[in-house]
Every structure is written in C-alpha cells, then in structure tokens.
Amino acid sequence: MRRFASLAFVLLMLPASVLAATVQIQIKGMNFHPAAVSVAPGTTVVWTNADAFGHTATSDTRLWDSGMLQPGQTFSHTFDKPGSYPYHCAVHPFMTGTVTVK
Numbered sequence: 001m002r003r004f005a006s007l008a009f010v011l012l013m014l015p016a017s018v019l020a021a022t023v024q025i026q027i028k029g030m031n032f033h034p035a036a037v038s039v040a041p042g043t044t045v046v047w048t049n050a051d052a053f054g055h056t057a058t059s060d061t062r063l064w065d066s067g068m069l070q071p072g073q074t075f076s077h078t079f080d081k082p083g084s085y086p087y088h089c090a091v092h093p094f095m096t097g098t099v100t101v102k
C-alpha cells in the first residue's frame with residue numbers, strides 16, 4: 001500500500017514537468033525569430049544562435065543576460081511573472097525582441 005501511494009505521488013507530480021512549456025527563439029540574420037513571443041507564466045524561452053557569429057540575448061532591465069552566444073550555442077530563461085520583457089543583443093543593440101508573459 002505504501003508502495004502504491006508513492007507511485008501515485010510520482011504520477012501526480014509528472015504533469016507539472018511534462019507540461020512545462022518551452023518556446024524556441026532563433027537568432028538568425030541579425031534578428032530574433034520570432035522577435036515577439038507571448039508565453040504563459042512558467043514558460044522557458046530558449047534562444048539558439050543560428051548565425052555565423054556571436055550574439056547575446058540581454059534583458060533591457062538586466063533580468064537576464066546570455067553572455068556571448070557563439071554559433072550553435074543556446075541560452076534559456078524561465079519566465080514566472082506576468083509582464084513585458086524587452087531584450088536586445090549587446091553586440092548589435094538594434095537587434096531587439098520582447099517576451100510577453102500573461
């Protein structure tokens with residue numbers, strides 16, 4: 001019975017991790033694709049540098065900073081609180097994007 005209880009507990013805990021959403025953003029052609037994403041709280045955003053040179057994904061308010069992402073490298077950040085989160089590339093400040101959490 002105790003064994004069943006722990007199994008039930010494991011099954012109950014599964015959905016949270018399985019359903020935790022991930023959104024992919026490609027850094028390509030000196031742009032973020034897509035530049036604007038809207039996600040639910042708890043979503044992990046993954047940036048992948050698909051360009052041939054380095055970029056960053058840097059929060060305008062310093063909430064996160066990927067540091068230099070070389071070609072092929074990824075960076076992820078989980079957004080828990082609703083709000084609008086603008087970011088840019090520190091190397092190319094004209095590269096901008098926004099993550100909206102709601």
Ligand SMILES: [Cu+2]
Nearest residue numbers: 055089091092
């Ligand atoms: Cu850049």
